Amino acid sequence: MKVLVTGPCGFIGSTLVPALLDRGDEVVALDNLMYGGPPPLIDIAWNPRFTFVKGDVRVAQDVKQALMTGRFEAVVLRAAIVGPPACHANPELATSVNVNGTTFVARAVATPLIPPATSRGGK
Numbered sequence: 296m297k298v299l300v301t302g303p304c305g306f307i308g309s310t311l312v313p314a315l316l317d318r319g320d321e322v323v324a325l326d327n328l329m330y331g332g333p334p335p336l337i338d339i340a341w342n343p344r345f346t347f348v349k350g351d352v353r354v355a356q357d358v359k360q361a362l363m364t365g366r367f368e369a370v371v372l373r374a375a376i377v378g379p380p381a382c383h384a385n386p387e388l389a390t391s392v393n394v395n396g397t398t399f400v401a402r403a404v405a406t407p408l409i410p411p412a413t414s415r416g417g418k
């Protein structure tokens with residue numbers, strides 16, 4: 296199964312992604328690495344069924360780059376500002392990522408990015 300995971304470098308995602316690869320899935324991971332440090336998924340970067348896209352779920356170009364890798368059979372949306380302290384510290388960021396970013400990716404996945412070509416060259 297081909298799976299898109301947002302927030303793959305977080306607490307949940309960094310456990311989920313290796314488990315998906317272990318069972319044979321192909322994983323495309325989109326994370327903006329907002330907490331810095333060495334990427335937690337560095338140990339699986341070699342895996343030919345793993346693609347990492349450094350980007351933001353709120354940025355159309357970043358989401359498009361992830362979606363251009365092909366058609367997904369499952370999407371796991373884990374990119375988020377997590378927990379009351381972090382959300383209260385920056386409510387605008389929390390709303391922007393948790394609501395707008397999540398909605399944006401969900402809608403983008405459901406929308407074909409490339410219009411089908413027609414016999415008239417796509418006109």
Ligand SMILES: NC(=O)c1ccc[n+]([C@@H]2O[C@H](COP(=O)([O-])OP(=O)(O)OC[C@H]3O[C@@H](n4cnc5c(N)ncnc54)[C@H](O)[C@@H]3O)[C@@H](O)[C@H]2O)c1
Nearest residue numbers: 302304305306307308326327328329351352373374375377
């Ligand atoms: N941690 C838990 O025990 C737990 C339990 C149940 C549900 N959840 C839910 O799972 C989700 C993830 O939780 P977590 O604990 O893994 O969080 P986390 O903070 O550990 O990870 C969040 C990840 O999202 C990424 N991210 C943040 N903003 C982003 C953006 N704009 N674009 C791309 N990536 C971005 C971060 O870089 C990070 O890797 C949340 O919705 C949380 O509520 C967590």
